[in-house]
Amino acid sequence: MSRRTLRPRGPRAGPAAVRRRWPVVLVVLVVLVALLAPALLLAAPEPEFAVEPLTPPSAKARAPLQPALEAGLRWLALLQDDMDEVYGSLPVLEARLGARLSERNFVYLGAGYGWASGDLLNHGPTFEGLGSELAVVPLELGQRWDLAPRPDFRVNLGWRLELAWVRETLPVGSGLDADQPLRESGWLRGFGVSVGPEWTLGHGRQAIGLETGLVGSGGTIGGRYGRDSNLSGAWARVYLAARFQ
Numbered sequence: 428m429s430r431r432t433l434r435p436r437g438p439r440a441g442p443a444a445v446r447r448r449w450p451v452v453l454v455v456l457v458v459l460v461a462l463l464a465p466a467l468l469l470a471a472p473e474p475e476f477a478v479e480p481l482t483p484p485s486a487k488a489r490a491p492l493q494p495a496l497e498a499g500l501r502w503l504a505l506l507q508d509d510m511d512e513v514y515g516s517l518p519v520l521e522a523r524l525g526a527r528l529s530e531r532n533f534v535y536l537g538a539g540y541g542w543a544s545g546d547l548l549n550h551g552p553t554f555e556g557l558g559s560e561l562a563v564v565p566l567e568l569g570q571r572w573d574l575a576p577r578p579d580f581r582v583n584l585g586w587r588l589e590l591a592w593v594r595e596t597l598p599v600g601s602g603l604d605a606d607q608p609l610r611e612s613g614w615l616r617g618f619g620v621s622v623g624p625e626w627t628l629g630h631g632r633q634a635i636g637l638e639t640g641l642v643g644s645g646g647t648i649g650g651r652y653g654r655d656s657n658l659s660g661a662w663a664r665v666y667l668a669a670r671f672q
Contacts (some may be wrong), residue, residue: 537587633670
């Protein structure tokens with residue numbers, strides 16, 4: 428039997444041959460990346476952190492204070508027994524100047540004038556015609572929050588501090604001089620809350636609103652030896668507003 432010599436069909440790749448192929452593989456990868464990179468960059472979406480072009484701020488952003496002027500009529504129903512018995516209720520003309528500090532926050536200063544007449548001695552026909560008069564000048568500082576901010580409709584919830592100058596004129600013969608009426612005046616302090624809707628008119632520069640609320644107000648009138656007076660009550664108010672945007 429003859430002995431056959433087995434020979435490999437081809438050369439086997441040893442470690443040296445593998446090391447010689449790495450430069451070729453790297454060159455091929457570099458060429459592929461160089462060819463595909465422009466296409467990938469063109470197809471990729473813009474990153475989210477791309478710099479936006481600079482634009483000037485809007486007028487609203489440049490002027491956050493939006494002044495407004497309000498004119499209204501408030502009807503105050505007095506709740507204190509003596510004041511209710513004599514005067515019942517009184518109208519108060521009011522004007523407010525305010526500014527909207529944000530979309531929901533509005534602050535204001537206001538002043539007004541109210542008047543009423545009554546019969547202080549109304550216990551019988553003997554004292555008929557002996558009337559009394561009440562004059563009120565309220566000064567107020569308040570704030571309103573919009574509970575439902577919409578372009579055309581608001582629901583306002585507010586509070587107010589009130590300082591009211593009051594003068595009450597009593598019938599002839601009430602004071603030391605029997606021929607002259609007695610006039611007593613003084614300052615009352617109070618706090619109130621309110622709620623009500625507001626509708627925007629036109630192009631947003633006018634509005635009409637309704638308010639209802641409660642106020643507690645009291646103090647002493649008539650000087651050092653004066654007497655207590657009270658303007659606590661429930662009230663309703665209708666107003667027109669002009670906004671300066």
